[in-house]
Amino acid sequence: MNKKIVGALESLVIVAIVLVLVQTFLEDLAVVAGWSWTLRRGLIISGFFFDLFFTVEFLSRLALSLGRGEARRYLIKRRGWIDFLASVPLLAFNSGPTLLAVLAGSGSMLAAAGILNVLKVVKAVRIARILRLLRILKIVKQIKNTDSIMAQRHLAKIATMTVAAIVFALLAAAFLKPLLGIPGADTILERENQKTAQGIAAQDPGRGPEAWREEARGDESLLLVKREGRTLYSRYDNAVYSTSYGFQDYSVITQGAYTFFFDRKPVQIEQSWGNLLYFVLIVLVVLTLLLLYSPHFAMTISDPIHVMRRGMVEPDYHFQVKIQEEYSEDDIFRLARHYNDTFLPMKDREKQSREPETTALDLNMGDIENLLQ
Amino acid sequence: MSKFDVMEQQQAKASLFIQRLAANPALSAMNGLQKEEQILQFLNINRRQLMPTLTSPQFFPRMNAGQIWGLLTATLLNETTQRIVKDAEALIWGKINMTFLDFLAETAEAEKVRSALRDAVLTILKNPLARREFCGVYTALINKLPDKYIGQSMDRKKYVHFELIKVQRLKLGREELGQFIKASLLLRALVHTYVSTGEGNGGGTNPYYPSNFVHSVSEKIMGRYGALPRELVRSACESSASFAENSKIGASARITAVMSNLGKSYKPQARMDRGADTLEKSWYNTARRNYKFYGFDLKMLDEFYNIAAENGW
Numbered sequence: 138m139n140k141k142i143v144g145a146l147e148s149l150v151i152v153a154i155v156l157v158l159v160q161t162f163l164e165d166l167a168v169v170a171g172w173s174w175t176l177r178r179g180l181i182i183s184g185f186f187f188d189l190f191f192t193v194e195f196l197s198r199l200a201l202s203l204g205r206g207e208a209r210r211y212l213i214k215r216r217g218w219i220d221f222l223a224s225v226p227l228l229a230f231n232s233g234p235t236l237l238a239v240l241a242g243s244g245s246m247l248a249a250a251g252i253l254n255v256l257k258v259v260k261a262v263r264i265a266r267i268l269r270l271l272r273i274l275k276i277v278k279q280i281k282n283t284d285s286i287m288a289q290r291h292l293a294k295i296a297t298m299t300v301a302a303i304v305f306a307l308l309a310a311a312f313l314k315p316l317l318g319i320p321g322a323d324t325i326l327e328r329e330n331q332k333t334a335q336g337i338a339a340q341d342p343g344r345g346p347e348a349w350r351e352e353a354r355g356d357e358s359l360l361l362v363k364r365e366g367r368t369l370y371s372r373y374d375n376a377v378y379s380t381s382y383g384f385q386d387y388s389v390i391t392q393g394a395y396t397f398f399f400d401r402k403p404v405q406i407e408q409s410w411g412n413l414l415y416f417v418l419i420v421l422v423v424l425t426l427l428l429l430y431s432p433h434f435a436m437t438i439s440d441p442i443h444v445m446r447r448g449m450v451e452p453d454y455h456f457q458v459k460i461q462e463e464y465s466e467d468d469i470f471r472l473a474r475h476y477n478d479t480f481l482p483m484k485d486r487e488k489q490s491r492e493p494e495t496t497a498l499d500l501n502m503g504d505i506e507n508l509l510q
Numbered sequence: 511m512s513k514f515d516v517m518e519q520q521q522a523k524a525s526l527f528i529q530r531l532a533a534n535p536a537l538s539a540m541n542g543l544q545k546e547e548q549i550l551q552f553l554n555i556n557r558r559q560l561m562p563t564l565t566s567p568q569f570f571p572r573m574n575a576g577q578i579w580g581l582l583t584a585t586l587l588n589e590t591t592q593r594i595v596k597d598a599e600a601l602i603w604g605k606i607n608m609t610f611l612d613f614l615a616e617t618a619e620a621e622k623v624r625s626a627l628r629d630a631v632l633t634i635l636k637n638p639l640a641r642r643e644f645c646g647v648y649t650a651l652i653n654k655l656p657d658k659y660i661g662q663s664m665d666r667k668k669y670v671h672f673e674l675i676k677v678q679r680l681k682l683g684r685e686e687l688g689q690f691i692k693a694s695l696l697l698r699a700l701v702h703t704y705v706s707t708g709e710g711n712g713g714g715t716n717p718y719y720p721s722n723f724v725h726s727v728s729e730k731i732m733g734r735y736g737a738l739p740r741e742l743v744r745s746a747c748e749s750s751a752s753f754a755e756n757s758k759i760g761a762s763a764r765i766t767a768v769m770s771n772l773g774k775s776y777k778p779q780a781r782m783d784r785g786a787d788t789l790e791k792s793w794y795n796t797a798r799r800n801y802k803f804y805g806f807d808l809k810m811l812d813e814f815y816n817i818a819a820e821n822g823w
Contacts, residue, residue, distance in 0.1 A: 435784065436784075440783065444786045447783065455789075455792055457787045457792040457795055458787070478795075481795075481796045481799075482799035485800055489717055500534060500548055500549070502556055
């Protein structure tokens, strides 16, 4: 493929990675900050398209590497597994079902509950969103702190291992919690809502609005009560529900002739707050590696090697390695001392002994092509 | 077209070719003599590839390879010489103010000294070995290396100051000392014009000459350029001898030797990699390890090394 097209596609992927990280952050921030449902829905839909884009990207790369017989190399050495984890599962279990729920509307989805309780599936795989953070590793690869391939590889490897360890620990914790019988905030809320619903259903259906308000004070999550399609109680106006409540923000419990709507926003906010913390944690870890560790690696390992390599290869390169006093006993700087005090002087004497033959030539035939035309 | 017109046309073409080569961005940060060295080497290495084009009708159709080669090198040397002489004159009549002459034991007329220095530079530029040596001198002078180190050494009042003032007994101020060293540098390469191949320093591969040879050359120079003060000529000539072999060499000669050699490696345009020490500090450290080989004064190098390190040079 044309190099320019490949370059443009790679740049597009990088831009998409940066944007999806911003989108992921905003999606959770929107919940915590109580942004309108219209805005949050827009962010959910954009998340689906990002996941679709990255799934297509992964499948294309996989197909190309399969064609070249390099699929194993792509998946393992070139971190194709990150491409996979940060695209296909998210599309299949998170943004895909979520988009379906958004497009169909909560009522229709509830009707389809017999086939698949989409809301529950979406809830269960919400944790998969953490995998999006793995995409940050794709950017790490692009940041060139130094010309050294070794430095880039080391940094990418450390960042990959650290971020992957954090993400998998969080995923494991999320999946192990129900297996170990540890109730989450949503389970506790669900139980309480169930109790409320049962209690109300057992009482006199002919109560007046005052009695309902009194009942609602006992459970702040109770939003709406309907009986055979007729609204008996509503905490807010319909306008508030349509602007502020999405399908993920409430749960529905049917108890006899009653249908109860409960507010799930506190649980949503709690989960989004956790997600934001993970996001900030991973971004900070990566930034620390990039901004603090990477220069340290360059200063104490790759830069001295680079200087010594140039000194050994280029006839007119006479710079000595700057020995860092506090690391002067490191192997690399002990080697550098030999380079400074033995190799460079020897090279200089050797150069003197063969003068006036040659100095390094900065001019080549390519430089004067125009002169000869 | 007359033969003269053809020659003139060929000369103009050669001149244009050389000027365009010299204007190449790869050489932009180099001085005239460094460019000359690069272009000569480039022409030498690529002679075979260049000749088919250069002998084509577009360039020099009536000349053979040898003639073209001769024309191009002569043009290159001529154009460089013109530029260097202009720079040297600007130095001699401008930047070196000759006030140091008033403090030397011998009386000398500033204008005559200036003319003698100019003649010496012209002589140097005519001799290939001396011309090559002058490249380091020229680089040191246009990059003001003596000013940097003499000023700092005088302020420190350590080894270099002691050697210049107390041992060599140069009763010169900071400013005059700088001028004296510059004049000494201008004359330094003159020694090489008295060397025939294989004589003195083994054909140019040894970094210094034997003291007795230097002494005899010094006398010859005194005879030829009578206007020059003895102290200045001795400083310039002794800079080509080894301090390790002759500890009586004056401090000004030792400084001249160091500055000239630093000038040879001096490339202000060189990109300093992260993780590398500065150019001058690197050079002084290498020179300290090779002080016997080059005949340098180790203590002087130590002081200059510290100056370079402290100033980030």
